[in-house]
Amino acid sequence: MAVAAQHAFAPALKTFKTASGKAGRYWSLKELAKQYPNVNKLPVSIRIVLESVLRNCDGQKVAAEHVEQLANWAPNAERTEEIPFVVTRVVLQDFTGVPLLADLAAMRSVAARQGQAPKAIEPLVPVDLVVDHSVMVDHYGTPKALDLNMKLEFSRNNERYQFMKWGMQAFDTFRVVPPGFGIVHQVNLEYLARGVYKAADDNADVPTWYPDSLVGTDSHTTMINGVGVVGWGVGGIEAEAAMLGQPVYMLTPDVVGFELTGKLREGVTATDLVLYVTAILRGEKVVGKFVEFYGPGAASIPVPDRATIGNMAPEYGATMGFFPVDEKTIDYFRGTGRTEAEIERFEAYYKAQGLFGMPAVGELHYTKIVKLDLSTVTPSLAGPKRPQDRINLGDLATRFSELYSKPVEANGFNQPADKLGKRYAIGQAVKEAEPETPPTRAGAPRDVVEMTANRPTQAAAHVTAPRAPAGDVTIGNGDVLIAAITSCTNTSNPSVLLAAGLLAKKAVEAGLKVKPHVKTSLAPGSRIVTEYLEKTGLLPYLEKLGFYLAGYGCTTCIGNAGDLAPEINEVITRNDLVAAAVLSGNRNFEARIHPNLKANFLASPPLVVAFAIAGNVTVDLMTQPVGKGTGGKDVYLGDIWPSAHEIDSLLQYAMNAKAFRQNYEQIADNPGKLWSAIRGVTGEVYNWPTSTYIAEPPFFEGFKMKPHAATPGFTGARVMALFGDSITTDHISPAGSIKESSPAGQWLKAHGVKKEDFNSYGSRRGNHEVMMRGTFANVRIKNLMIPPGPDGSREEGGVTRFQPGNEKMFIYDAAMKYIEQEVPTVIFAGEEYGTGSSRDWAAKGTQLLGIKAVVARSFERIHRANLVGMGVLPLQFRGADSWQSLGLTGDEKIDVVIQGELKPQMDDVKLVVHRPDGTHQEVTVRLRIDTPIEVEYYKHGGILPFVLRQLLAG
Numbered sequence: 022m023a024v025a026a027q028h029a030f031a032p033a034l035k036t037f038k039t040a041s042g043k044a045g046r047y048w049s050l051k052e053l054a055k056q057y058p059n060v061n062k063l064p065v066s067i068r069i070v071l072e073s074v075l076r077n078c079d080g081q082k083v084a085a086e087h088v089e090q091l092a093n094w095a096p097n098a099e100r101t102e103e104i105p106f107v108v109t110r111v112v113l114q115d116f117t118g119v120p121l122l123a124d125l126a127a128m129r130s131v132a133a134r135q136g137q138a139p140k141a142i143e144p145l146v147p148v149d150l151v152v153d154h155s156v157m158v159d160h161y162g163t164p165k166a167l168d169l170n171m172k173l174e175f176s177r178n179n180e181r182y183q184f185m186k187w188g189m190q191a192f193d194t195f196r197v198v199p200p201g202f203g204i205v206h207q208v209n210l211e212y213l214a215r216g217v218y219k220a221a222d223d224n225a226d227v228p229t230w231y232p233d234s235l236v237g238t239d240s241h242t243t244m245i246n247g248v249g250v251v252g253w254g255v256g257g258i259e260a261e262a263a264m265l266g267q268p269v270y271m272l273t274p275d276v277v278g279f280e281l282t283g284k285l286r287e288g289v290t291a292t293d294l295v296l297y298v299t300a301i302l303r304g305e306k307v308v309g310k311f312v313e314f315y316g317p318g319a320a321s322i323p324v325p326d327r328a329t330i331g332n333m334a335p336e337y338g339a340t341m342g343f344f345p346v347d348e349k350t351i352d353y354f355r356g357t358g359r360t361e362a363e364i365e366r367f368e369a370y371y372k373a374q375g376l377f378g379m380p381a382v383g384e385l386h387y388t389k390i391v392k393l394d395l396s397t398v399t400p401s402l403a404g405p406k407r408p409q410d411r412i413n414l415g416d417l418a419t420r421f422s423e424l425y426s427k428p429v430e431a432n433g434f435n436q437p438a439d440k441l442g443k444r445y446a447i448g449q450a451v452k453e454a455e456p457e458t459p460p461t462r463a464g465a466p467r468d469v470v471e472m473t474a475n476r477p478t479q480a481a482a483h484v485t486a487p488r489a490p491a492g493d494v495t496i497g498n499g500d501v502l503i504a505a506i507t508s509c510t511n512t513s514n515p516s517v518l519l520a521a522g523l524l525a526k527k528a529v530e531a532g533l534k535v536k537p538h539v540k541t542s543l544a545p546g547s548r549i550v551t552e553y554l555e556k557t558g559l560l561p562y563l564e565k566l567g568f569y570l571a572g573y574g575c576t577t578c579i580g581n582a583g584d585l586a587p588e589i590n591e592v593i594t595r596n597d598l599v600a601a602a603v604l605s606g607n608r609n610f611e612a613r614i615h616p617n618l619k620a621n622f623l624a625s626p627p628l629v630v631a632f633a634i635a636g637n638v639t640v641d642l643m644t645q646p647v648g649k650g651t652g653g654k655d656v657y658l659g660d661i662w663p664s665a666h667e668i669d670s671l672l673q674y675a676m677n678a679k680a681f682r683q684n685y686e687q688i689a690d691n692p693g694k695l696w697s698a699i700r701g702v703t704g705e706v707y708n709w710p711t712s713t714y715i716a717e718p719p720f721f722e723g724f725k726m727k728p729h730a731a732t733p734g735f736t737g738a739r740v741m742a743l744f745g746d747s748i749t750t751d752h753i754s755p756a757g758s759i760k761e762s763s764p765a766g767q768w769l770k771a772h773g774v775k776k777e778d779f780n781s782y783g784s785r786r787g788n789h790e791v792m793m794r795g796t797f798a799n800v801r802i803k804n805l806m807i808p809p810g811p812d813g814s815r816e817e818g819g820v821t822r823f824q825p826g827n828e829k830m831f832i833y834d835a836a837m838k839y840i841e842q843e844v845p846t847v848i849f850a851g852e853e854y855g856t857g858s859s860r861d862w863a864a865k866g867t868q869l870l871g872i873k874a875v876v877a878r879s880f881e882r883i884h885r886a887n888l889v890g891m892g893v894l895p896l897q898f899r900g901a902d903s904w905q906s907l908g909l910t911g912d913e914k915i916d917v918v919i920q921g922e923l924k925p926q927m928d929d930v931k932l933v934v935h936r937p938d939g940t941h942q943e944v945t946v947r948l949r950i951d952t953p954i955e956v957e958y959y960k961h962g963g964i965l966p967f968v969l970r971q972l973l974a975g
Contacts, residue, residue: 162541280316281314446494622638739847847917854884915935
């Protein structure tokens with residue numbers, strides 16, 4: 022209490038009691054509201070952040086003024102104030118966790134070289150790394166798929182897993198959830214989140230409790246918002262700072278209130294709802310804002326559906342999509358195996374804080390209110406290139422046909438319309454066939470209807486990848502070549518997974534089969550999914566359609582779909598086919614799912630199964646048969662679609678507290694033979710053995726305790742690339758396969774790695790030599806410095822024109838030449854630069870290529886912060902200005918002039934364009950270093966040296 026007595030708001034420390042009479046202390050927002058009455062009207066999400074600011078108010082990192090500023094949050098005020106938010110914990114996935122661990126190991130190496138204690142580098146909050154991004158769907162359609170894929174995963178990633186084992190023993194607060202348990206977000210929902218926490222060193226008789234909050238190194242950390250936890254994705258760069266005691270600094274956010282009313286109609290899934298929400302909020306431009314759901318519709322939505330909506334926050338651009346804690350949250354915690362003591366304390370705390378219950382309409386203040394009547398939601402998909410592009414199920418066939426011939430600038434594929442229906446034989450010379458046109462059901466309803474009577478059937482045949490399908494099989498435009506029940510959007514949601522199983526059962530009984538050219542996979546987010554699919558007797562029906570368990574991880578959605586048969590790849594590339602993937606994931610950016618699949622559609626798990634049977638996205642499932650069943654009878658989607666009653670009757674199997682507890686106890690007791698067999702280096706300091714997976718990063722080369730004073734501007738820079746809109750972190754730093762001919766592929770070959778052992782860019786993020794060469798190496802990226810072809814088409818791939826001389830080469834090779842000549846470089850881009858995953862390598866690679874600034878029309882939140890965190894200037898065009906309006910072609914020289922002291926959000930930064938003819942042009946741009954702490958990060962050369970200097974000085 023002595024420390025609390027010195028606290029600027031000491032009277033706010035109060036006591037609460039649980040239902041069984043146990044006492045706990047807490048920092049009371051109700052008490053703070055006596056001083057600042059506005060607190061009672063704040064959005065729930067803001068109040069949870071306010072609690073952290075209040076509790077951590079130490080007069081140093083968090084000042085009393087910060088509490089006052091946030092307590093007086095106004096819905097429409099100008100956002101200039103910075104909040105230091107101290108999070109409760111940090112969660113990592115392995116693709117981003119490994120490079121983060123490499124950075125921490127490098128910091129310890131620096132400390133050791135400087136004669137300081139390596140243990141000065143230690144996470145100060147609990148850190149959990151969930152290994153979920155490494156399994157690939159190499160094998161599918163066989164009962165052995167899971168075992169075979171996991172063995173390959175451990176074989177490929179042995180060096181990475183050895184490094185993780187070192188981290189587990191080197192750092193006291195670093196835990197690892199081994200491969201095979203599930204995806205990070207579902208493990209977080211089902212196991213890691215405990216409701217409320219107390220500090221590890223709080224051993225008082227009446228300890229102080231506080232809400233769960235976190236940041237994670239995956240943009241979809243926001244899935245945890247479904248259980249009332251404030252948390253969002255950050256790059257590994259920011260996560261390291263949070264781990265090492267730095268607050269997460271952010272501008273005071275706007276909070277958009279999303280009022281939900283009504284009820285979903287029969288046949289409409291949570292996936293359909295989230296695609297509606299994504300399209301609506303992307304249109305509302307909520308980038309960098311909190312979205313908070315409320316109202317009777319929100320109260321009626323179960324937690325898995327809330328988590329599905331929260332998961333898509335990066336796709337609609339918000340920092341998070343938050344649902345307050347209420348009775349359904351308590352039911353979820355109880356059903357997933359939390360202890361009664363935890364649940365009792367959780368409920369008592371939130372009720373004491375006045376934070377329990379779904380806010381009613383008009384109860385709280387919001388910056389803006391958006392509304393949706395749930396009864397207006399219809400079956401939908403999203404695609405073919407962006408998750409916010411929602412399409413009504415009944416419009417998909419028409420939409421695909423339209424986009425087939427539309428120009429790339431209109432989100433199309435720029436193909437001749439007369440090619441759309443042509444089909445080609447696999448493994449033979451080009452063979453064209455007329456497309457089959459399924460009959461249209463006269464008067465068919467434009468909505469999914471309940472199923473008709475079941476019919477017996479036989480099991481479908483299965484093919485193990487990567488073999489071409491047997492027989493006289495043709496493929497064509499719009500064919501579904503990958504159908505995957507995968508990723509975090511839906512695999513936490515029993516209603517849609519049970520729906521997929523029920524649809525599979527009805528399909529099998531009706532005599533339907535999956536088309537032979539479709540690669541099918543089931544990759545649940547948790548072992549619990551397999552358990553309830555087995556208990557309900559539905560898993561065998563999914564397997565009969567080829568949806569065998571392929572792994573527990575982020576497979577297809579993260580680019581780990583595995584390859585297609587060589588014969589299929591050959592037909593696609595030779596005939597420039599626009600083939601499709603249908604997946605129950607969250608991202609469908611170009612080349613993310615598979616480099617040869619240009620059209621990728623997000624859909625609910627039952628629709629994934631339906632399209633695997635239909636085999637082509639030009640089949641209108643609202644009016645045309647899904648396929649022919651027993652006796653050649655046409656079977657329609659309405660015949661096999663499960664009713665809400667059927668799904669609800671099985672949900673009891675998905676909420677088995679005992680099963681959840683038994684599953685997660687195995688993390689410590691029975692992590693699996695493959696994981697137990699991994700042996701890592703020991704000791705406080707990593708010894709960096711030779712590896713193509715793990716290498717000491719170069720970010721601390723020449724490290725000094727005092728930062729080198731550098732002027733923020735520069736002159737004489739060359740243009741590295743001119744990009745259009747919606748350049749994603751997948752474009753900048755791909756996660757998927759490595760081409761043999763790429764700079765990264767050539768480097769791996771030179772170091773004795775065979776093509777079959779390349780693995781993926783995501784798995785090799787612990788080695789900067791690979792990642793530098795992979796930056797801007799996406800096979801679908803288009804550098805508009807390269808002139809268009811005679812037909813207006815644009816060359817794809819990571820190439821540029823080196824100046825002077827206009828020589829075409831890989832961006833990596835050009836960057837090395839510019840660095841050798843000490844010439845700075847810049848990137849120009851359009852709207853939404855850096856959307857997608859919270860991929861720190863998109864910023865790290867940019868910095869290591871010598872790029873000093875990115876000038877864009879707008880930035881995605883995380884990537885902008887990551888650029889600053891790596892010492893790269895983000896500059897934003899003002900008004901209607903763009904690189905196109907400046908007439909840039911890529912042969913110019915660029916100056917960036919910053920007058921006076923560097924300050925946040927400067928509006929008078931000069932961009933000077935020097936043209937080869939001797940003329941020059943000036944335009945004013947806005948500096949997107951947004952906060953005072955980011956100015957400090959930039960002055961130190963980035964956030965990593967800034968934090969390291971603090972730790973070593975402390």
